[in-house]
Amino acid sequence: MMLSHPDAMLQLRPTVMSLAQRWGHLFVRLFGFPINPLTRMRARTVLSYLPKNNGKLLEIGCSFGVLAFELARRGYRVTGLDINAVSIELANKINGILKLNNVRFFNMDFIDNRFPAGEFDIVVTVEVLEHIKDDRRAIDEVYRVLKDDGVLIVSVPYAEITREYTTPVMSWRDSEGKSVTLGVPGELHFRNGYNREGLVSLLNSRGFKVVRCSYTSNFEILRKSMILFPLCYIAALVLSKLGGRRAKVTALAKKQF
Helix, strand or coil: CHHHCHHHHHHCCHHHHHHHHHHHHHHHHHHCCCCCHHHHHHHHHHHHHCCCCCCEEEEECCCCCHHHHHHHHCCCEEEEEECCHHHHHHHHHHHHHHCCCCEEEEECCHHHCCCCCCCEEEEEEECCHHHCCCHHHHHHHHHHHEEEEEEEEEEEEECCCCCEEEEEEECEECCCCCEECCCCCCCEEEECCECHHHHHHHHHHCCEEEEEEEEEEECCCCCCCCCCHHHHHHHHHHHHHHCCEEEEEEEEEEECC
């Protein structure tokens, strides 16, 4: 089912797609999902930041629910939002199979959300802020929908020098490495990423206090590979202790009031 998503169809070579269609369900049963070392490492960081209160959680930019379903399994009451209608349709189809009653999905632009103030205990947003032109307004909305003791977990691409784009750039590359656009909202970058200081400054200026912030490292030898994922992921866990090229910045921030 996930192989029908435009992202998969765009990025997987025909041979890999054929293998995934035939054996993918067994591979995921054995090794879990996602099958990408960097994505899995980032997810580990995000999950380690979560408070253990099993409250109401909002994920902004949930795609087809990979993280949302894991959060629901851990007992959180999850609301997932994404501006991409195809992703939300797929998330609902997957939940039709999983039948989790503590997760729901909406096709919605978070900037224009109508949630009541103080609705959520936790907000999680992963690889989203760089896609939003007015990131300050987005953080202001997070502040509004969080309870007074709520927390925000945000992960973004690392960039030593942040560059804002007057014309947003295409954010995807196909299996041949060519830049493409999927023709749907939310697939363009308005900036290349954030450094630690910039992310902390943004959050602090909008009423949050950052209490934890860390990098996820990337290694060129650990490219996406479904077949080699088990070895790549183990290598990523070991090599992450040695540093490496910074790829992601993740922060835990508490709402101040």
